Amino acid sequence: MSEIQWHDRLQPAKDEAERTRKPVLLDFxxxx
Amino acid sequence: xxxxxxxxxxxxxxxxxxxxAAKFNVKEPVPDFKEAVGRGKVIWAPLFIxxxxxxxxLRRYLGYLPHDHFLAELRLVLGLAAMTHMKYQEALEWFLxxxxxxxxxxxxPEALFWAGAADYRIGGAQPMIARWDDLIARYPGSTWATRAxxxxxxxxxx
Numbered sequence: 001m002s003e004i005q006w007h008d009r010l011q012p013a014k015d016e017a018e019r020t021r022k023p024v025l026l027d028f029x030x031x032x
Numbered sequence: 033x034x035x036x037x038x039x040x041x042x043x044x045x046x047x048x049x050x051x052x053a054a055k056f057n058v059k060e061p062v063p064d065f066k067e068a069v070g071r072g073k074v075i076w077a078p079l080f081i082x083x084x085x086x087x088x089x090l091r092r093y094l095g096y097l098p099h100d101h102f103l104a105e106l107r108l109v110l111g112l113a114a115m116t117h118m119k120y121q122e123a124l125e126w127f128l129x130x131x132x133x134x135x136x137x138x139x140x141p142e143a144l145f146w147a148g149a150a151d152y153r154i155g156g157a158q159p160m161i162a163r164w165d166d167l168i169a170r171y172p173g174s175t176w177a178t179r180a181x182x183x184x185x186x187x188x189x190x
Contacts, residue, residue: 004038004047007054010068016052017085023113024083025051025106028074029033030058 033078033096040099046106082109084116097138104130104137111146115153124150141171145180157187 007013010026017024037043047053056065058074070081070089082090090112097105111126127150130143144167151159164180171177 002044004044004053007052008056009062010054010064013052013054014083014087017083017087020052021085022050022052023085023090023109024087025047025053025109026068026081026083027033027053027055028058028069028077028079028081029055030077 033102037097037099037102043099043102046103050106050110080105082112084113088116090116100134101137101139104134104139104143107133108139108143108146111143111150115146115150118153120150120153124154135170141167141174141176144171145176148180161188 006027007016013024013026016022038047054068056062056068058077068081072092076094078096079092079094081092084090091109093105107126107130111123111130114120114123114126124147127143127147130137131140131147134140144163148160148163148167151163161183164183167174167180168177
């Protein structure tokens, strides 16, 4: 894996979390 | 984070293995942005919010961290997730790993505090007191040592 695979929406991240029982990491960032 | 912390090989491996991750540009909010933020607001960035797999918020914190401090935060979050689901031994192991692998991180004293909480769930007051004594000795200036320094003498074994 060469980089972190980020979702760009909440629901797909929640779906992955529910399927895998992993916690969700949400990063709110600003450019620059 | 995007130029220094996230490209670090250990961070990539750890996040990939243990988290479902999503990124939101605060300047270009997507339709479920408000739901992702929850009841708070993004008044500074970067802001990190962690949820358990059922969507319950575990933790939020603010600001850039280098890779070893960030990994300590992630281990602390995994411990909190385990505590939430009453997996206290697993929680204890995550909290202790945050301390031992990143003893100088900002998360380390908090992780040691939570290790005491996990100890309490596993074995009662005495293991918690021993852990919190260790916290007070190792991180005497931290707010977590202050919070742990509440044990009345009558609770201590003679």
